Amino acid sequence: MSLLEVSGLSKRFGGLHAVKDVSFRVEKGTIKAIIGPNGAGKTTLFNLVSGVIPPDSGAVLLRGEEVNGCPPHRIAAMGVSRTFQQIRLFAQMTALENVMVGVHPRSRAGFLAGMFHLPWTWREERDIERRAREALELVGAADLAGADATSLSYGQQRSVELARAVAAEPELLLLDEPAAGLNMRETSELAKLIKRIRERGTTVLIVEHDMGLVMNVSDEVAVLSYGEKIADATPRAVQKDPEVIRVYLGDDAC
Amino acid sequence: MLGSRYARVALFLAAVVAVQLLAHAAEKPFFLTQLTMAAYYTLVAAGLSLLMGYAGQISLGHAAFFAIGGYASGYLTTVDLTARREGPLVAVLARLHVLVPHADLYGGEALSFHPWAAFAVAVVLTLAVAWLIGVPVLKLKGHYLAMATLGFGTIVYSILLASESLGAADGLGSVPPFPLLPGISVGGGRAARVANYYVAWGLVALALLVLSSLVESRVGRALRAIHGAEDAAASMGVDVARYKLKTFVLSAVLAAVGGSFLTHFNAGIGPAEAGVMKSVRYVAIVAVGGMGSLWGTVATSAVLTFLSLRGYFGTLDDAVFGAVLIAVMLFSPDGVLRFDPRGALRTARDRLRGSGVAG
Numbered sequence: 001m002s003l004l005e006v007s008g009l010s011k012r013f014g015g016l017h018a019v020k021d022v023s024f025r026v027e028k029g030t031i032k033a034i035i036g037p038n039g040a041g042k043t044t045l046f047n048l049v050s051g052v053i054p055p056d057s058g059a060v061l062l063r064g065e066e067v068n069g070c071p072p073h074r075i076a077a078m079g080v081s082r083t084f085q086q087i088r089l090f091a092q093m094t095a096l097e098n099v100m101v102g103v104h105p106r107s108r109a110g111f112l113a114g115m116f117h118l119p120w121t122w123r124e125e126r127d128i129e130r131r132a133r134e135a136l137e138l139v140g141a142a143d144l145a146g147a148d149a150t151s152l153s154y155g156q157q158r159s160v161e162l163a164r165a166v167a168a169e170p171e172l173l174l175l176d177e178p179a180a181g182l183n184m185r186e187t188s189e190l191a192k193l194i195k196r197i198r199e200r201g202t203t204v205l206i207v208e209h210d211m212g213l214v215m216n217v218s219d220e221v222a223v224l225s226y227g228e229k230i231a232d233a234t235p236r237a238v239q240k241d242p243e244v245i246r247v248y249l250g251d252d253a254c
Numbered sequence: 255m256l257g258s259r260y261a262r263v264a265l266f267l268a269a270v271v272a273v274q275l276l277a278h279a280a281e282k283p284f285f286l287t288q289l290t291m292a293a294y295y296t297l298v299a300a301g302l303s304l305l306m307g308y309a310g311q312i313s314l315g316h317a318a319f320f321a322i323g324g325y326a327s328g329y330l331t332t333v334d335l336t337a338r339r340e341g342p343l344v345a346v347l348a349r350l351h352v353l354v355p356h357a358d359l360y361g362g363e364a365l366s367f368h369p370w371a372a373f374a375v376a377v378v379l380t381l382a383v384a385w386l387i388g389v390p391v392l393k394l395k396g397h398y399l400a401m402a403t404l405g406f407g408t409i410v411y412s413i414l415l416a417s418e419s420l421g422a423a424d425g426l427g428s429v430p431p432f433p434l435l436p437g438i439s440v441g442g443g444r445a446a447r448v449a450n451y452y453v454a455w456g457l458v459a460l461a462l463l464v465l466s467s468l469v470e471s472r473v474g475r476a477l478r479a480i481h482g483a484e485d486a487a488a489s490m491g492v493d494v495a496r497y498k499l500k501t502f503v504l505s506a507v508l509a510a511v512g513g514s515f516l517t518h519f520n521a522g523i524g525p526a527e528a529g530v531m532k533s534v535r536y537v538a539i540v541a542v543g544g545m546g547s548l549w550g551t552v553a554t555s556a557v558l559t560f561l562s563l564r565g566y567f568g569t570l571d572d573a574v575f576g577a578v579l580i581a582v583m584l585f586s587p588d589g590v591l592r593f594d595p596r597g598a599l600r601t602a603r604d605r606l607r608g609s610g611v612a613g
């Protein structure tokens with residue numbers, strides 16, 4: 001059984017068919033990329049998988065279980081985490097606090113436990129902080145822990161967002177253009193980091209325009225064009241696919 | 255973090271004692287009456303601070319929750335059920351001492367709810383109302399949420415004003431004292447002034463302790479995350495709707511506790527307590543205290559409410575709070591206690607020019 005299976009997924013925005021009958025699978029322990037020109041529907045696909053918006057038709061299966069229609073926090077609780085194309089850090093919170101929120105699915109202290117500072121929560125708090133610091137360490141941002149998250153540089157904010165997404169050690173991680181705005185050195189660091197995250201047991205689905213990164217890290221690549229999947233194969237095979245070359249690599253290899 | 259929280263509460267209690275000693279030394283013991291009332295209003299502000307400052311959700315209807323608490327306590331402790339004494343439910347409640355006989359206005363005997371029972375009903379009723387209102391209303395954001403909660407407040411105000419059994423425009427009177435602990439009652443005139451002052455501010459200290467624990471907990475972080483980026487919080491596993499609702503209910507219950515106690519202390523309550531101007535006042539206090547600063551809110555509430563109750567603002571009372579709100583929004587949207595004069599000037603200049611208005 002695939003970790004993630006998307007079948008016949010469609011989403012319209014008014015007259016625009018943003019995602020059109022898309023099906024694919026992501027096997028546990030792999031890194032899969034989704035590429036396609038601007039407006040191809042990649043982010044919409046992520047929003048459908050993570051429950052941010054409901055599909056018009058089709059299904060999203062996580063470990064064989066249908067999750068479309070589940071709200072995003074339920075899907076997060078099932079081990080799916082994500083980053084955003086437009087960075088979405090929590091303002092007026094430190095980097096560490098941001099990442100600590102990422103541990104939410106792995107902790108459980110509720111309102112009453114918090115209000116009365118119940119002893120069992122002390123240990124949980126320490127555990128949350130430990131996990132968060134580890135995540136910051138993993139992305140190489142341990143020294144940013146105390147900084148106000150939204151005052152950091154763009155690249156640092158990307159790192160903190162990634163740390164927040166991996167802090168709960170998700171089963172499936174969705175990365176929406178993680179290399180956007182990074183320089184070459186930072187991008188190659190990111191490639192190593194993504195591989196290390198996979199080694200920790202997290203399956204990765206990545207949307208990315210940087211072909212170097214995609215070809216470097218992915219086991220499989222799916223290509224979207226105008227909401228439709230036009231290819232889904234190994235990086236090598238996709239690069240040679242005439243249809244892909246025509247609609248994507250051919251005209252403008254971003 | 256833990257140490258500093260208890261230290262702050264201790265400091266707060268020391269300030270409470272200092273103010274009482276000061277009032278005593280200055281031979282102004284009557285100040286304690288308004289200070290006690292201010293404490294109960296401060297409970298509303300503290301709860302609203304959690305809702306507005308941390309979870310980022312506005313409510314222009316919190317005076318209604320205060321009034322629901324006050325009216326529930328006031329009504330149940332003054333309603334006379336003697337005539338229904340033979341009814342099975344009344345008989346059982348009387349047997350359980352939920353209903354107790356007490357002297358009525360005219361020297362006769364009345365059968366009403368014990369203040370503790372009335373208080374319990376007030377809390378449960380508020381919880382239920384806040385839950386029912388919160389579910390649909392909290393789906394709204396920003397201005398829409400403000401409007402919807404304003405509408406709720408207006409409805410409660412109108413109902414109170416129109417209900418003969420709740421005293422209509424006169425409200426409820428002759429509400430008995432609340433025997434909180436043996437020897438300590440909320441209410442009961444001058445003799446109990448000092449005790450009442452300590453009960454009221456002790457309650458605020460307790461609320462502060464509980465709320466500041468919450469704010470520093472996993473839930474508190476999640477609330478600030480909702481404030482910062484709601485969709486991202488949801489994608490990190492935070493059940494946004496549920497957290498907003500629970501915060502709303504918690505702050506409503508705090509308001510109702512304040513309302514219930516103040517009604518016993520004052521021996522009555524009127525419909526003006528549910529008025530829109532009261533709700534605006536609480537929002538202004540939270541805004542001055544600093545969005546996201548419980549302690550700032552409590553300090554601001556204590557000072558402004560006391561001055562208002564002493565009549566220092568005269569006929570401009572409501573106008574003062576309106577003006578305060580405008581000033582805060584213009585000069586220091588994060589609150590006066592976090593005031594940064596240079597930043598404020600910049601913000602104000604941008605706003606007056608109309609360029610700094612973001613989303």
Ligand SMILES: Nc1ncnc2c1ncn2[C@@H]1O[C@H](COP(=O)(O)OP(=O)(O)OP(=O)(O)O)[C@@H](O)[C@H]1O
Nearest residue numbers: 013016018036037038039040041042043044045085
């Ligand atoms: N909420 C929305 N309402 C209306 N249209 C939308 C919405 N979200 C996306 N779209 C449209 O759907 C199409 C697909 O958008 P999407 O963001 O998924 O593309 P993308 O592949 O992520 O592009 P990019 O590479 O630029 O990020 C675009 O034409 C976009 O304008």
Ligand SMILES: [Mg+2]
Nearest residue numbers: 042043044085
């Ligand atoms: Mg996109």
